[in-house]
Amino acid sequence: MVLEDYLKLNYRLEFVPDEEEGGYAAYFPELPGCITMGDTIEEAAANAVEAKRVWLEAALEDNVSIPLPESRDKYSGQFKLRLPKTLHKLLTEHAREDGISLNQYCVYLLSRNDALLNG
Numbered sequence: 052m053v054l055e056d057y058l059k060l061n062y063r064l065e066f067v068p069d070e071e072e073g074g075y076a077a078y079f080p081e082l083p084g085c086i087t088m089g090d091t092i093e094e095a096a097a098n099a100v101e102a103k104r105v106w107l108e109a110a111l112e113d114n115v116s117i118p119l120p121e122s123r124d125k126y127s128g129q130f131k132l133r134l135p136k137t138l139h140k141l142l143t144e145h146a147r148e149d150g151i152s153l154n155q156y157c158v159y160l161l162s163r164n165d166a167l168l169n170g
Contacts, residue, residue, distance in 0.1 A: 052117075057107045062120045064099055066092055081118050082106050132157075 067076045069088070077095035078086040085106040089095030110117050134142075146156035 054104075054107055054111060057111075057117060058104060060120050062103065064096065066095060077102075079103060079106075081120055 062079045062081050064077060064079055067078075068074075069076055074088055074090045075092050075095040076086060076088055077092075077099040079099070082103065085102055087095060087098040087102040089098050107117065109115075142156060143153050146153045149156060151159075
């Protein structure tokens, strides 16, 4: 593949607020070391486009293996979660009170909190 092919791929971009300096760090988890900053999320995102291009150019020039973006199809919708017995008991009791399974209750709690955080 050539640079333009890699640039068209949908690499996941993440942002982290910089608590000490202000602004935001932007990075591509699948491209190790490909990180940039910006005073706003918008600026960090714009800088990330250029950082990705420079990172990919350097990797191609140095014959470094470039990982492909992670496929979202690989997620099964299941994961194991270990928790204290007392919390397990409380969650089970709440689910029973609502007349739903523990799994349904936990999905409800996770989606409700995710909506609050990302809404």
